[in-house]
Amino acid sequence: MAHLIGGENLxxxxPTKTVFDAVSIGIDQxxxxxxxxxNGDGKSTLMRxxxxRIDPDxxxxxxxxxxxxxxxxQADTxxxxxxxxxxVVGDVPDHVWASNAKVRDVISGLxxxxxxxxxxxELSGGQRRxxxxxxxxxxDWDVIFLDEPTNHLDVDGITWLAKHLNNRWSKNSGALVVVTHDRWFLxxxxxxTWEVHARMVEPFExxxxxxxxxxxxxxxQNAVVEQKRQNLMRKELAWLRRGAPARTSKPKFRIDAANQLISDVPPPRDSVSLSRMAVSRLGKDVVDIEDVSVSFEGxxxxxxxxxxxxxxxAPGERTGILGVNGAGKSTLLGLVTGAVSPTTGRVKRGKTVxxxxxxxxxxxxxxxxxxxxxxxxxSKKTSYVTEGKEMxxxxxxxxLGFTSAQLKTPVKDLSGGQKRRLQLLMILLDEPNVLILDEPSNDLDTDMLAAMEDLLDTWPGTLLVVSHDRYLLERVTDQQYAVINGQFRHLPGGVEEYLKLSASSDSGSAAGSAGASNPMAASSSGSGADAAAGSALEPKLSGSEARAAQKELGAVERKLQKLNKEAEALDETMAAADPSDFxxxxxxxxxxxELQEQMDELEMRWLELGEALE
Incomplete structure (x- = not known):
């Protein structure tokens, strides 16, 4: 069959969206x-x-x-x-078009x-259509594109149109492309069938x-593949967590497998091009707090x-601030905003902050x-700029996740989480260049948190976050500090380091308070993470058991290496085989x-042995 029309890397x-990206598609006789x-994904645009009718970018x-x-x-032309x-027939004489069976059929049917x-x-909209x-x-056309042809047609008209199109060309001639909501007609x-979604076109038979x-x-199938991928991710990441110092002694094929598995996982944030939400221009100077002490008389x-x-x-800094309640986090933020004046020391703010x-x-x-x-x-603006595009x-x-129904909802009728997101959005639309979030995860469920974190990933200003939510802090900030006993301390080891400092504090807490009344102290002394860390110091196996496990671990690794080579050789054989040899x-x-099943079983055993030997 001859190729009639082709689209290459379309x-x-x-201004508000990318409709297609690197789409290649073709139409044959x-x-x-x-x-x-x-709606809105680009069906009619693809036809045009x-x-x-339109040129690609x-x-x-x-x-x-x-x-x-x-x-x-769809438009009336x-x-x-x-x-x-x-x-209908232009300047063609009556006796000419009347002798054409196809034209008579069209006129009779429509x-x-x-x-x-x-x-x-003088015609109605339906008649004009x-x-x-x-x-x-x-x-006569070699290729016909129909955009919603069944609009304004009754059942009889749709049936006629389907019959006409089926009989219009012989089996292997002509071409038809149609967009319609009428599933029977399709x-x-x-x-x-071509499915247009996510800036791509996916064909189906x-x-x-x-x-x-x-x-x-x-x-x-995608769900099965994703579940399997998640299981593999769990195994590989668990393996990687066994510690960087020992990683060089681990078999190379395990390192390669882990790297390959996570190679297509994008980074959570693009630190180079963080410019989607417009902000006011920020100069080199943001806020400098130098040798500041704050005291209150009571x-x-x-x-x-x-x-x-x-x-x-610094400009573009993304800092998380930790500390128990009463440690002085709010006072510190007050210094940044100007709500609190220092007792001693100096606070300087940039002119464009x-x-x-x-x-x-x-x-x-x-x-x-x-x-x-x-x-x-x-009420704030009629348009906004994100990613350099007007919206x-x-x-x-x-x-940002609001449905059409929610757009018409009064603010008072929103859920707590929806109000929280609207609150954040209103603040961002004022285009600040320094954003302070004080416990932003309150009232948000996990889905809404993910949406907020995604938004914060793309915000280009300076971000200061105070939160007890460890996941949130590590997700949206690049560095963490803690207010401990009145001191502002950098945490190179992040939240984990803060927990250790809190546990080792003379008073048993980071703020100097003791007992279960301190939630951070309670969590650091009784959390599953610290309990696991403590138990890890205790030997799980006796000497003879450890030697046996180490011996079996080596055997499993050698067997996995062998099976991995067999699988690679099998892949090469399959790639070189005759595609018609089913x-x-x-x-x-x-x-x-069969090989993969054996490898999966051995990998699970390898993981069990590795955990036992930690």
Whole structure:
């Protein structure tokens, strides 16, 4: 079958989104293709690209010489001043078109009830749509693109259209590409389906029903593959956690396997290009706290909260701050914002610094409690810039996880987590360049936390986070500090180092308080992590048992190396085999599965032995 139209490495980008990226697709003679996908994903855009109505930003569309292409747009393209007859057959004499069986069939099937001499301007919307379709089908085309052709057609009209398209060309000639929400129509006329999603086009064999079955099977297989991948990740990461000093003594194939497994996992944050959400320009100077002490006078005398603190905050810095309640974290943040004045020492702020704080309360939303979510955001600006592209308030809210229904919801009716996210968004839309988050994880479930963390990953300003949420701190900040006994201390070892400092404090806590009333002290003394660390110091095996385990571990590693080489050789054999030799390939595939099962069992045993010997 001859190739008619091809799209190679197509890239198309609008100000608010990338529609297609590196898409390659082709249309051959005899193709009958239905395009499916969510609204806004680019179905009609793909048709317009292939039909030559719009040009891609990258890549190219090629059309075989002499190929004629016709397209029915969703938009009305008829000249309102022409008659229906002229719109359908043009200047062709009556005796010529009337002798053409195809043209008679089109007129009978679509516009038999429309006055031939009526001007198009006098027709209803449905009649104009049918006239436009008749005008297209009355002509000869090698490739026809139909964008929602069943709109304004009744059941009979849809049935007629399906029959006409099925009989229009012989089996291996002509080509049809159609976008429609009518699933019966897709099944009736299409032999292939293209799914448009995630800036790509994924082909499936068959019509809509076959596509659904294949998609369900694809999703099931992807779930199985992902589950297996997660299991492998667990094993490999557990192995890697056995410690860097001993890693050089581990078998190379294990290191290679671990590196290969995580090679396609993207970093959580791009530290080079962190510029999606617009911020006010930040100069070289942010906030310099130098030799600052803060004390307060009370009924019981002077209370020293901070002592000789020096903290030079840099542009783009992402710092997490730890400390038990009452340690002085809020006082430290007050120095940054200017709410607290130092007793001694000096605080200097840059001229371009614009600080915003996400507090634990939701007072910022009190004044707009009765307003709709979309109106609250739109009241600030009519458009926003993210990733260098302009977005409307509605688009921005949807991108941050608000559904269409929630956009119309009064702020007072939002859940606590939704209010928290809206609060954060409102602060970011003020375009601060220094953002302080005080316990931002309050009222958020795990899904909402992930969404907030994703947003913070792409925020380009200076970020200061106070939280007891270890995962959050390690996820969104690059370094951690702690307020301990009035001192501001850097934690090169992160949260783990803070827990050790807290446990070894003379008072039994990082803030100097004792007993179970200190949540950090309680967690550091009785947490599963520290309990495990303590038990790790105790020998799990006797001397003879350890020697036996070490011997078995070596045997398992040698066996795994051997099986790994066999698997690589088998992969090479399969790659060189005749693709049409289904029986031979089946045997090789079965052998590969058997090898993989053996390797999985040995890897689990290897992991068990390794943990026992730690």
């Amino acid at each position: 890239h198309l980008e609008y 005899g193709d009958r293709i239905g395009i499916v996908g969510r 690209l292939l039909a030559g 990258g890549g190219r569309v090629t059309v075989r010489s002499g190929t004629t292409v016709g397209m029915l747009d 008829l000249d309102p001043n022409q008659t229906v007859g002229h719109a 516009v038999s009830d429309v006055d031939w001499d009526t001007d198009v301007s 049918r006239v436009a379709l008749a005008s297209l089908l009355a002509q 099944d009736a006329v299409c032999t292939d 068959g019509g809509y029903a076959a596509y659904v079955l294949q998609r369900v099977e694809r999703d099931r 009924a019981n005398g002077t209370t020293n909260v901070l002592k000789d603190v020096t903290w030079l905050i 614009k600080i915003s704080t996400l507090t634990q309360q939701l007072a910022e939303l009190d004044d707009v409690a009765n307003d709709r979510v979309s109106d609250v955001v739109a 409307s308030p509605t688009q921005l809210l949807e991108r 029986e031979g390939l089946g045997k090789l595939s079965a052998k590969k599965s």
